[in-house]
Amino acid sequence: MLLLHRSLFFLFLFLLPLPLHGSAAGDICIVGSGISGSSTAFFLANYTSDLATALSGGRLRVFERRAKVGGRLATVTIAGDQFEAGGSIIHPRNLHVRCFADLLGLAVKTGGDDDWLGIWDGERFVFQTLRPLPPGSSRLRRKLHALLNSLRLLKRYGLSLLKMDRFVQDMLQRFMLFYNGLESRPVFDTVEEMLKWSGLYDLTRRTLQEELVDAGLNSQTVLELVTVITRINYGQSTSISGLAGAVSLAGSESGLWAVKGGNWQLAAGLLKAANATLHLQEGIDSVETTVVATPLDEVDITFSPPISIPPRKMQHTHTTFVRGLLNPEFFGLSSVLDIPELIGTMELPDIPFSSISVLKKYSEEDMTYKVFSRVKLDDSLLDQIFSTRKETIRINWPAYPHYEAPEVFAPIILDGKQLYYVNTFESAASAMETSAVAAENVARLVIARLPLPPRDGAGAGAWLSSAGDDDQRADL
Ligand SMILES: Cc1cc2nc3c(=O)[nH]c(=O)nc-3n(C[C@H](O)[C@H](O)[C@H](O)COP(=O)(O)OP(=O)(O)OC[C@H]3O[C@@H](n4cnc5c(N)ncnc54)[C@H](O)[C@@H]3O)c2cc1C
Numbered sequence: 001m002l003l004l005h006r007s008l009f010f011l012f013l014f015l016l017p018l019p020l021h022g023s024a025a026g027d028i029c030i031v032g033s034g035i036s037g038s039s040t041a042f043f044l045a046n047y048t049s050d051l052a053t054a055l056s057g058g059r060l061r062v063f064e065r066r067a068k069v070g071g072r073l074a075t076v077t078i079a080g081d082q083f084e085a086g087g088s089i090i091h092p093r094n095l096h097v098r099c100f101a102d103l104l105g106l107a108v109k110t111g112g113d114d115d116w117l118g119i120w121d122g123e124r125f126v127f128q129t130l131r132p133l134p135p136g137s138s139r140l141r142r143k144l145h146a147l148l149n150s151l152r153l154l155k156r157y158g159l160s161l162l163k164m165d166r167f168v169q170d171m172l173q174r175f176m177l178f179y180n181g182l183e184s185r186p187v188f189d190t191v192e193e194m195l196k197w198s199g200l201y202d203l204t205r206r207t208l209q210e211e212l213v214d215a216g217l218n219s220q221t222v223l224e225l226v227t228v229i230t231r232i233n234y235g236q237s238t239s240i241s242g243l244a245g246a247v248s249l250a251g252s253e254s255g256l257w258a259v260k261g262g263n264w265q266l267a268a269g270l271l272k273a274a275n276a277t278l279h280l281q282e283g284i285d286s287v288e289t290t291v292v293a294t295p296l297d298e299v300d301i302t303f304s305p306p307i308s309i310p311p312r313k314m315q316h317t318h319t320t321f322v323r324g325l326l327n328p329e330f331f332g333l334s335s336v337l338d339i340p341e342l343i344g345t346m347e348l349p350d351i352p353f354s355s356i357s358v359l360k361k362y363s364e365e366d367m368t369y370k371v372f373s374r375v376k377l378d379d380s381l382l383d384q385i386f387s388t389r390k391e392t393i394r395i396n397w398p399a400y401p402h403y404e405a406p407e408v409f410a411p412i413i414l415d416g417k418q419l420y421y422v423n424t425f426e427s428a429a430s431a432m433e434t435s436a437v438a439a440e441n442v443a444r445l446v447i448a449r450l451p452l453p454p455r456d457g458a459g460a461g462a463w464l465s466s467a468g469d470d471d472q473r474a475d476l
Pocket of ligand 1: 031032033034035036037063064065066069070071072073085086087088089090282283293294295299301317319397398399400423430431432433435
């Protein structure tokens with residue numbers, strides 16, 4: 001029986017899982033409609049032969065406590081423009097998400113690769129890349145500009161740049177094993193097994209700082225460039241685990257993209273493609289097979305019988321959108337035109353924010369900015385950082401785990417029976433793609449353990465090879 005309650009804030013789940021090899025008949029319920037829940041639904045439908053019949057009248061149901069799907073994929077609207085408030089950039093080698101976008105026919109946009117970055121130490125910009133060229137500059141000028149920027153970075157950070165790149169490429173190469181065909185890729189019962197199989201486990205045992213020192217990076221690169229990136233992407237220092245750190249560094253590479261109109265459309269489209277029954281603003285009391293697709297660290301869910309998972313803290317990222325103008329005096333400058341468009345910060349106690357980036361320039365006096373910080377920025381502080389503020393929107397995200405090496409992972413199968421936890425994988429690294437990889441494995445576990453009839457032959461998994469080429473992507 002399935003009892004439904006409408007509740008936005010407090011949800012208590014009393015989960016009565018089926019026996020290990022129970023009948024496949026009945027509902028499969030997924031808690032959470034973010035990219036983890038929606039991709040679990042998608043893979044369940046995609047890898048099963050006729051899911052509706054296999055569930056003998058049961059349904060694939062997705063429960064979402066909020067009024068909208070997407071979870072940490074969400075947009076805010078300022079001056080009629082939509083901006084990503086949560087997960088915003090996608091790496092070109094994130095094959096699942098790339099395939100989702102292609103399959104769903106979503107238009108994508110790519111970012112410029114020549115951000116005007118300034119590294120702020122609380123008193124001055126210790127390093128800056130070149131100011132961007134005016135729009136409409138020739139291809140040759142743009143190439144020359146990119147070359148000069150590379151030389152500038154090379155001059156300051158030397159061979160450490162190449163060593164950092166090698167570190168990231170090595171991680172990516174191992175991560176790509178998760179796209180191997182199903183016949184050569186086991187279904188994993190634990191995150192540890194997943195990571196050991198791909199050769200990524202050791203990276204979760206030590207800090208990024210330790211890994212990079214071993215990789216031969218000099219301390220200036222770690223203190224400045226690497227720190228700036230980890231603070232932007234995970235709101236944390238280089239004491240995060242090596243794997244989360246490598247994923248974070250990959251997020252500074254070129255070719256990053258996003259879904260035009262908002263990445264949340266991935267979740268909405270996948271749920272539709274899976275033909276899932278969506279229950280918005282609903283919690284559940286009693287379910288059969290359940291997939292938990294939300295971090296359990298801050299939600300009010302009670303399990304019966306109780307389950308035990310290792311404690312994990314979520315790192316809160318306060319995302320503050322400001323329409324207005326930065327105050328040059330705050331940065332010791334005389335003109336706002338001298339403030340870099342992406343301000344990254346070093347790990348120093350008196351710096352109140354992790355980063356500030358220009359999202360849109362309406363004029364030289366009117367821009368929209370996104371500020372990341374670890375704590376709420378109150379009005380008086382914002383009034384020091386900004387000389388004018390027309391609009392301010394604040395979001396306090398329980399954004400990603402607070403990474404601590406060596407990482408400890410909650411089980412994927414929470415009760416040893418039919419209760420699955422996708423977001424245990426976030427302790428390895430939190431991103432849209434890692435969510436999809438974890439969701440795919442959970443879907444395969446459910447199919448194997450219920451059991452459900454798998455789709456014939458190469459059908460399951462082959463969809464990855466049908467992904468469009470890079471050049472099919474419009475640069476919008
Ligand atoms: C500020 C920020 C920036 C980020 N930047 C990037 C980036 O650039 N690139 C990238 O790849 N990733 C990024 N991430 C990480 C990425 O957004 C997440 O890893 C990913 O979206 C997590 O998806 P999820 O489905 O696992 O969880 P969520 O998106 O959190 O979804 C969980 C859902 O479950 C719902 N829920 C919770 N409890 C219940 C309940 N009891 N019943 C029903 N529903 C429930 C929630 O309302 C939510 O909708 C960023 C995250 C943040 C916050």
